[in-house]
Amino acid sequence: MRSYTEVERELLFLKTAVSLLERADIDWCNGTPVKEPAYWRSRLEHIVDAWPRDSNLESKAREVSDRLQRLSARDGMKRLG
Numbered sequence: 001m002r003s004y005t006e007v008e009r010e011l012l013f014l015k016t017a018v019s020l021l022e023r024a025d026i027d028w029c030n031g032t033p034v035k036e037p038a039y040w041r042s043r044l045e046h047i048v049d050a051w052p053r054d055s056n057l058e059s060k061a062r063e064v065s066d067r068l069q070r071l072s073a074r075d076g077m078k079r080l081g
Contacts, residue, residue, distance in 0.1 A: 008060070015064055018067045036075075038072070041072075044068070
């Protein structure tokens with residue numbers, strides 16, 4: 001099991017990565033798995049599976065998950081449009 005601090009640090013990293021992906025002008029990672037929200041969702045699920053249960057961490061994970069969901073929907077609309 002990971003420590004609270006490790007999980008908190010990983011969640012902050014994911015939050016930062018999602019923030020970069022939310023920017024419309026990002027193109028440095030086109031064509032790579034890190035551009036896909038599914039990649040980050042998989043990392044989030046891996047973190048969630050191994051953390052100490054805590055309401056603060058759960059809240060942070062939900063925030064990242066919600067942002068990834070919105071990002072997936074936005075990317076899906078771009079592909080259709």
